[in-house]
Amino acid sequence: MSDPRAELEAAPWSGPTRRYDLIKEGVVALLILTIIVTALSTLFGSPDDKQITFKQWAVAAPADFFATSVQELAGTSGTAGYGAPYNTASVGVNLGPIHLAKIMGVTHPIDTVNDFVITPLTTVANAAPVADALKQWQGSDAKTQSTWATNYDTALSKANQDPTKVPAGDFGPVPQLAAGLLTMAQAGSLDGALLSQGNYFQSDYTKQTLFLGDGGYFSDQSTASNLQGSTWGMMNETGRYPGQAWLWLYSFWYQIPPFNNSNSHPFGANADAWIMVIMGALSLGLICMPLIPGVRSLPYKIKIHRLVWKDYYQEQNL
Amino acid sequence: MSADIEKEMWTSKLRKSWQKNLPVEKLLPDTQPSYVASWIYLFGVATLAALALIIASGLVLSFEGASWYHFSRVGHFVNSLHFWAVQFFFIFMVVHLWGKFWMAAWRGRRLLTWITGALAFVGSIATAFTGYLIQSNFDSQWISYEAKDGFNSVGIGSRFNVTNFGQMILLHVAFLPVIIGVITIIHVLLVRAKGVVPPIDAFNKELGERK
Numbered sequence: 001m002s003d004p005r006a007e008l009e010a011a012p013w014s015g016p017t018r019r020y021d022l023i024k025e026g027v028v029a030l031l032i033l034t035i036i037v038t039a040l041s042t043l044f045g046s047p048d049d050k051q052i053t054f055k056q057w058a059v060a061a062p063a064d065f066f067a068t069s070v071q072e073l074a075g076t077s078g079t080a081g082y083g084a085p086y087n088t089a090s091v092g093v094n095l096g097p098i099h100l101a102k103i104m105g106v107t108h109p110i111d112t113v114n115d116f117v118i119t120p121l122t123t124v125a126n127a128a129p130v131a132d133a134l135k136q137w138q139g140s141d142a143k144t145q146s147t148w149a150t151n152y153d154t155a156l157s158k159a160n161q162d163p164t165k166v167p168a169g170d171f172g173p174v175p176q177l178a179a180g181l182l183t184m185a186q187a188g189s190l191d192g193a194l195l196s197q198g199n200y201f202q203s204d205y206t207k208q209t210l211f212l213g214d215g216g217y218f219s220d221q222s223t224a225s226n227l228q229g230s231t232w233g234m235m236n237e238t239g240r241y242p243g244q245a246w247l248w249l250y251s252f253w254y255q256i257p258p259f260n261n262s263n264s265h266p267f268g269a270n271a272d273a274w275i276m277v278i279m280g281a282l283s284l285g286l287i288c289m290p291l292i293p294g295v296r297s298l299p300y301k302i303k304i305h306r307l308v309w310k311d312y313y314q315e316q317n318l
Numbered sequence: 319m320s321a322d323i324e325k326e327m328w329t330s331k332l333r334k335s336w337q338k339n340l341p342v343e344k345l346l347p348d349t350q351p352s353y354v355a356s357w358i359y360l361f362g363v364a365t366l367a368a369l370a371l372i373i374a375s376g377l378v379l380s381f382e383g384a385s386w387y388h389f390s391r392v393g394h395f396v397n398s399l400h401f402w403a404v405q406f407f408f409i410f411m412v413v414h415l416w417g418k419f420w421m422a423a424w425r426g427r428r429l430l431t432w433i434t435g436a437l438a439f440v441g442s443i444a445t446a447f448t449g450y451l452i453q454s455n456f457d458s459q460w461i462s463y464e465a466k467d468g469f470n471s472v473g474i475g476s477r478f479n480v481t482n483f484g485q486m487i488l489l490h491v492a493f494l495p496v497i498i499g500v501i502t503i504i505h506v507l508l509v510r511a512k513g514v515v516p517p518i519d520a521f522n523k524e525l526g527e528r529k
């Protein structure tokens with residue numbers, strides 16, 4: 001490097017020095033911080049709002065659970081229509097012409113009909129109407145199944161999710177299946193069936209998390225805890241605790257147009273992808289900041305460093 | 319004769335460059351330049367202290383298992399230590415980052431010190447995020463449900479699945495802390511090897527005289 005200032009700044013310091021005990025500084029810092037953190041932990045503890053179970057959902061909001069089960073059968077739920085990486089039902093969000101999710105493919109296949117409803121139902125001994133309904137469903141072809149489920153799903157939403165107000169129609173065994181799943185969930189056995197998925201060891205909760213999210217109950221709970229992304233929820237914690245405040249910039253983009261409007265094309269509708277790209281670029285910018293003209297000159301123009309080195313500047317008459 | 323042998327060897331090359339760049343007197347010095355006299359210099363060390371607390375409390379949590387803190391009072395307390403230490407870790411690191419920015423502390427061939435610091439920052443956010451995912455409570459259910467859309471939208475979700483508890487817990491307690499640890503060690507060793515960056519105008523006189 002030919003820049004003489006950089007040479008001098010890189011060379012070992014030959015000016016005045018002072019005594020400085022690095023190890024003592026570190027040990028004292030650790031001790032003080034341990035005391036502060038212990039005090040805060042004793043006084044305030046930490047957040048731990050109980051997990052939501054399918055049992056809780058089905059007991060607290062049976063109509064919502066019932067309608068969601070029907071949507072899973074009809075293929076109208078959020079998960080059923082998601083696209084990659086769960087299925088091929090939609091192309092998913094895009095970055096202009098690029099559909100990255102679709103390119104990466106279906107890596108975590110989810111078949112909402114069987115994974116969420118039919119298979120769990122087969123793991124328990126069902127009452128006669130449900131057992132008959134299962135038999136009827138399993139004995140029919142996919143097209144008939146889909147017609148039944150779609151008919152009932154449409155009728156149910158017209159009846160404001162109230163099964164008692166649905167007029168008679170060509171629904172096949174769909175109402176009985178959804179009712180059977182509701183009974184199973186209220187008894188608590190759906191949690192186990194979704195968790196184990198026929199296995200002994202299982203540590204992937206993708207399926208139950210997506211099912212839970214398809215309903216309205218889960219989202220309502222998070223609204224009540226101020227966790228919705230549209231209201232800075234990404235930075236919040238349950239209860240009165242600080243959350244991931246360091247995500248403020250990531251969260252920020254979701255609050256402003258066009259990203260806060262999921263109906264605006266092309267950016268709002270694909271906000272997730274564009275914000276990922278923006279944050280990726282900004283992170284790269286932070287890492288390479290000393291190389292970026294303009295930004296790297298700011299500390300020379302706004303002389304906050306004179307405060308840091310106040311004594312030195314005074315001594316040296318700078 | 320022995321010099322001839324040494325010349326060829328990787329081992330001796332490493333030793334010599336180590337001795338040259340980071341002799342133990344530089345690693346553990348008794349003095350610092352007189353300009354190292356501001357509270358802002360405490361924030362790097364404070365960040366290190368917070369990291370040490372995070373690792374210590376995290377190790378206890380690991381030994382007891384993922385659900386311990388939900389039913390044990392002691393467990394909940396250790397979880398609280400971990401939680402608050404993380405909050406301080408980020409506060410200290412952000413003040414440290416801004417401090418180093420306004421001091422233009424990348425001057426004099428300290429670019430790599432900045433880069434390793436910034437990598438530690440980005441990596442810490444990823445690590446903390448996986449921590450929030452494995453709380454196994456309502457918060458982690460919701461965060462994983464929401465965050466999946468972000469990662470799926472750019473295809474990352476196909477490999478990094480935030481709703482896969484097993485994957486997240488392994489990354490949080492094994493892979494990510496090792497990465498943060500290694501980056502931090504390199505960062506601090508670089509600071510020691512290069513020495514603390516001099517004030518921006520420190521060499522005005524020398525450069526004036528030269529001209």
Ligand code: HEM
Nearest residue numbers: 359362363365366415418423431432435436438439514515
């Ligand atoms: C894991 C997080 C980090 C730890 C544990 C850490 C630790 C340290 C320590 C102990 C020092 C020396 C004392 C001091 O000047 O404060 C230091 C210096 C430095 N840090 Fe960090 N740091 C971290 C993150 C960062 C970040 C995010 C940046 C900026 C992007 C950064 C940039 C720097 C620079 C440029 C120096 C050299 C300062 C000089 O030569 O005067 N560090 N760091």
